[in-house]
Amino acid sequence: MKFIADGMLGKLARWLRLAGYNVKYVGDLQVPAREQDEVLLSQAQAENYILLTCDIDLHRRAKRAGVKSTFIQSNDVVEQLAEVSKRCGRRIRIRPENSRCPMCNGLLELASKSDVESEVPATVLKIQREFWRCSSCGKIYWKGSHWKTIVEMAARYNRMLR
Numbered sequence: 001m002k003f004i005a006d007g008m009l010g011k012l013a014r015w016l017r018l019a020g021y022n023v024k025y026v027g028d029l030q031v032p033a034r035e036q037d038e039v040l041l042s043q044a045q046a047e048n049y050i051l052l053t054c055d056i057d058l059h060r061r062a063k064r065a066g067v068k069s070t071f072i073q074s075n076d077v078v079e080q081l082a083e084v085s086k087r088c089g090r091r092i093r094i095r096p097e098n099s100r101c102p103m104c105n106g107l108l109e110l111a112s113k114s115d116v117e118s119e120v121p122a123t124v125l126k127i128q129r130e131f132w133r134c135s136s137c138g139k140i141y142w143k144g145s146h147w148k149t150i151v152e153m154a155a156r157y158n159r160m161l162r
């Protein structure tokens with residue numbers, strides 16, 4: 001299951017990548033705003049992406065064109081995740097082992113401490129045991145201070161679906 005997200009849904013795209021989904025975000029594609037709808041529709045059609053959009057007109061156009069599309073109503077990213085998972089019938093789980101790079105959609109690979117020591121602040125190196133590197137853009141991830149936010153949001157998501 002792979003998604004292509006409209007220009008308003010960058011945050012949702014990053015969260016779905018964190019949860020391991022393959023998500024193309026039109027905001028990453030350097031497309032002028034007025035051409036984005038066409039690009040979303042043609043790429044979704046050509047490569048069988050599920051379109052995620054908060055634009056009801058685009059959603060309807062997609063449906064007419066036979067493109068799978070999910071209309072996102074909420075402005076809140078956790079509620080948006082719930083909308084996607086209800087629509088797809090799957091619970092979204094966030095585990096770094098399965099994550100993709102939130103910035104570029106590349107696959108993350110476990111990296112050893114010695115692999116990353118020249119690129120990570122010493123204080124981080126001292127505390128953290130596990131590191132992941134994006135196989136595409138090279139960015140290094142660890143369960144830093146933002147990890148707490150991720151865990152809290154995942155908990156809110158789980159409560160929402162109960």
Ligand SMILES: [Zn+2]
Binds near residue numbers: 101103105136138
């Ligand atoms: Zn990356």
